[in-house]
Amino acid sequence: MSFLADLLQLYGRVFRRAGLLAGRNLALGLVVLLYQVLFGIVATVALPLGLVGGLLLQLVVAACASSWLAIVEQVVRGGRPKLADLPASFGTYLGDVLTVTFLLWVLELAASLVLPDGSFLRILLRLAIIVFFNAVPELIYLGHHGAAELLVESYRFVGENWVEWFPANVVLGLALAAVVLVVPAGPSGMVLGVAIAVWLFYAMIARGLLFQELSTSTRRSREFRRRAAG
16 A cells, blocks of 8 residues: 555646646647648658658658657656757657667567467567567667667566556546547647647656656655655
């Protein structure tokens, strides 16, 4: 029961703080829509180019991921990012994102050579990748590990904190599904697009704050904190 009380207190702090930070920087949450527009423009140009076009699209996706992580980092750390910071953010974590993407591609390629697509072991491997490498985004912008260490550090973090990490992520995921099901699409899907962008912004901030809490405290220290607070 004490563990449950500590966990609920932890989630309460994280979700409240995430709401305040997301509300304070709400306009930046809409940059996801800008990424979609940018991807659509590049895709129109790149698709006829074959392999080169595919590589260009991957580069754009990685640059957008870098920008997103850089923006979320500033918010999580209590900063006030501005739209003027957006151009530089595309290169902030581009190298790390590309390295992780390449390593996952190599892992998937190796699996395809020995495991038939659709087999139980192949599905199990993909689930394991989702689970054990789940904290890679936060490790990129909060952990500041070398690119080659990110997957190992994510495995370690998840192994130590899975009890606290995954319930919150499941709740955030279910809430996103509810947004998709409940919010009307609106003209050209804009209403739903904005709702999804805002929720993703909030969810990423909440994940970042939770990662900070779990990385800088232990279950015993959180229990002590709860008891000291009465």
